[in-house]
Amino acid sequence: MDRLKSKRAGLARRKTRVRGKVSGTAARPRLCVTRTNVHIYAQLIDDVAGITLVTSSSLDSQMRGLLKSGGNVDAARSIGEALGRRAVEQGITEIVFDRSGRLYHGRVKALADGARSAGLQF
Numbered sequence: 867m868d869r870l871k872s873k874r875a876g877l878a879r880r881k882t883r884v885r886g887k888v889s890g891t892a893a894r895p896r897l898c899v900t901r902t903n904v905h906i907y908a909q910l911i912d913d914v915a916g917i918t919l920v921t922s923s924s925l926d927s928q929m930r931g932l933l934k935s936g937g938n939v940d941a942a943r944s945i946g947e948a949l950g951r952r953a954v955e956q957g958i959t960e961i962v963f964d965r966s967g968r969l970y971h972g973r974v975k976a977l978a979d980g981a982r983s984a985g986l987q988f
Contacts, residue, residue: 950984
């Protein structure tokens with residue numbers, strides 16, 4: 867039990883440290899990635915105004931039919947591409963990346979690569 871608490875505490879510490887350095891604006895919103903064992907979520911946030919501009923997740927009705935599973939690297943890449951397409955449609959091309967304390971590896975990296983392939987720069 868103590869190991870789980872320390873793991874969660876470490877994640878919370880890293881998340882706080884990243885959020886202290888990364889902030890989104892209307893011109894350059896923050897791409898926030900949240901992942902669970904089953905799903906992955908991504909959203910573009912304008913921290914100055916406090917609003918979410920674009921969102922995409924493995925729970926979206928459009929994505930559910932396309933994805934075999936919501937918690938793997940292929941799903942993360944698809945979510946990143948969908949988010950990138952929606953952002954480019956709204957005129958957003960430059961963002962800052964918030965990995966939410968997670969390592970830049972696996973599903974988080976796949977989502978970022980998918981967003982880059984759709985036209986986002988960060």
